[in-house]
Amino acid sequence: MGEPRTIHFVSLGCAKNRVDTEVMLGVSAEAGFRHVDDPKEAEVIVVNTCGFIGPAKEESIETILEMGAYKDRGACEKLVVAGCLSQRYPNELGLDMPEVDHFLGSSDMLKLHAVLKGREERMLVGNPAEYTMRAEDPRILTEASHRAYVKIAEGCNRSCSFCAIPSFRGKQRSRPIDDLVREAERLAAAGVVELNLISQDTIAYGRELPERATLADLLEALGEVAGIEWIRAHYLYPETLTDSLIEVFSKHDKVLPYIDMPLQHASDRMLQRMRRGHGGDRVVRVVERLRASIPNLVFRSTFIVGHPGETDADFEELCQFVEWAELDHVGVFLYSQEEGTPSGEMPDAPDASIAEARRAELMRIQRPISRSRLELRIGTELDVLVEGVSDESDLLLQGRWWGQAPEVDGSVYLANGTAWPGEIRRVLVTDAADYDLMADFIDSSGQRDAPPDAKDPRPAKVKLRTLG
Numbered sequence: 223m224g225e226p227r228t229i230h231f232v233s234l235g236c237a238k239n240r241v242d243t244e245v246m247l248g249v250s251a252e253a254g255f256r257h258v259d260d261p262k263e264a265e266v267i268v269v270n271t272c273g274f275i276g277p278a279k280e281e282s283i284e285t286i287l288e289m290g291a292y293k294d295r296g297a298c299e300k301l302v303v304a305g306c307l308s309q310r311y312p313n314e315l316g317l318d319m320p321e322v323d324h325f326l327g328s329s330d331m332l333k334l335h336a337v338l339k340g341r342e343e344r345m346l347v348g349n350p351a352e353y354t355m356r357a358e359d360p361r362i363l364t365e366a367s368h369r370a371y372v373k374i375a376e377g378c379n380r381s382c383s384f385c386a387i388p389s390f391r392g393k394q395r396s397r398p399i400d401d402l403v404r405e406a407e408r409l410a411a412a413g414v415v416e417l418n419l420i421s422q423d424t425i426a427y428g429r430e431l432p433e434r435a436t437l438a439d440l441l442e443a444l445g446e447v448a449g450i451e452w453i454r455a456h457y458l459y460p461e462t463l464t465d466s467l468i469e470v471f472s473k474h475d476k477v478l479p480y481i482d483m484p485l486q487h488a489s490d491r492m493l494q495r496m497r498r499g500h501g502g503d504r505v506v507r508v509v510e511r512l513r514a515s516i517p518n519l520v521f522r523s524t525f526i527v528g529h530p531g532e533t534d535a536d537f538e539e540l541c542q543f544v545e546w547a548e549l550d551h552v553g554v555f556l557y558s559q560e561e562g563t564p565s566g567e568m569p570d571a572p573d574a575s576i577a578e579a580r581r582a583e584l585m586r587i588q589r590p591i592s593r594s595r596l597e598l599r600i601g602t603e604l605d606v607l608v609e610g611v612s613d614e615s616d617l618l619l620q621g622r623w624w625g626q627a628p629e630v631d632g633s634v635y636l637a638n639g640t641a642w643p644g645e646i647r648r649v650l651v652t653d654a655a656d657y658d659l660m661a662d663f664i665d666s667s668g669q670r671d672a673p674p675d676a677k678d679p680r681p682a683k684v685k686l687r688t689l690g
């Protein structure tokens with residue numbers, strides 16, 4: 223047997239794309255390839271692209287060009303482009319990028335095996351409806367060893383006017399509950415304690431399955447998996463939550479009372495233009511109901527500013543809503559004009575400078591709200607999932623309490639004690655900043671830990687692990 227061949231991956235875009243990259247990493251390992259960090263050393267380079275909005279498309283194209291250069295000044299023999307960009311623009315890319323040897327779409331991860339074994343067809347972009355991930359698909363985790371994203375469904379059945387995703391990711395296909403439980407069991411066996419459930423429209427999970435499973439059923443089933451401690455559901459469309467779903471969020475000790483619900487706007491006019499299927503009153507009612515029915519709720523949302531037709535009055539309404547709602551975490555995105563979408567044809571888009579000013583203003587409004595929500599935690603005890611040594615200082619450990627999702631929310635900084643990444647530890651919150659908390663470990667009797675000892679809490683920066 224010779225040396226394993228070498229491969230390098232670049233994963234762009236969202237967490238869903240990251241899962242796809244992890245599956246392709248698994249496929250490449252099965253085909254006898256070893257991942258190398260330096261693209262110069264790789265015989266095969268795979269760029270998993272994002273085609274969601276303008277800036278992401280530009281970044282994808284720049285990355286393909288950059289990686290293509292390794293065919294001249296590195297070991298690269300084969301450049302593969304996968305993901306949403308090639309799913310969305312296969313013909314254009316095929317013509318404009320002769321340096322690319324193979325194109326895979328957003329659901330063609332398993333075809334990489336044939337490419338690595340010498341399949342010669344260049345264009346392998348398939349129909350997304352023909353593939354939904356399965357627990358048995360090979361996957362190698364690239365994130366911290368104790369958390370993982372789980373794709374519970376692909377595609378989306380909604381028709382928000384600004385969004386191109388349904389046009390190239392297809393209609394919703396949910397994975398069966400037993401398949402997701404099997405994946406959770408494999409992840410738990412590999413040391414994962416936190417599951418972050420993702421899809422385009424998580425609240426609609428299971429509606430098209432023959433057994434008509436619900437998100438509540440799925441959360442209950444995943445809650446039974448030994449070793450999994452935290453389960454977080456991302457991207458809930460603002461619908462009225464069923465009583466059974468509220469009950470799971472309120473009472474299940476592993477399902478975090480953390481609602482991540484992209485509301486997008488609060489003005490009736492804008493929600494109508496965005497074709498969200500509801501008005502501003504629904505947005506207010508949903509927030510009120512969730513606050514009233516889920517004790518200790520942490521609420522994250524995202525908004526779009528600069529959509530065509532957004533007037534000063536619409537924006538003012540959004541600002542008033544954000545002030546009123548006092549959400550824990552808010553993200554604000556600039557509208558991006560996308561071809562093939564109804565919004566892309568609409569006139570009256572605000573100037574880019576106005577949209578940027580609105581984004582800055584909304585973040586300015588949210589910053590003290592975020593801080594005051596965190597200040598409520600000072601003096602209380604919380605469970606924190608330890609991530610490792612802080613990015614800010616080697617003298618601090620860094621983690622997240624359950625009200626902070628990975629990558630999008632803030633962190634908890636810990637100045638005393640020692641811990642291993644992946645441990646969930648009790649802490650006492652000592653201070654708050656705009657988006658972060660400071661805390662000390664406490665032992666089970668409520669005593670603060672002794673100062674740091676020699677136990678090295680550093681995790682490997684990127685740990686590649688094959689699921690068993």
Ligand code: SF4
Pocket residue numbers: 378379380381382385386387388422423459
């Ligand atoms: S629910 Fe999300 S993915 Fe689906 S169309 Fe609307 S914005 Fe796009």
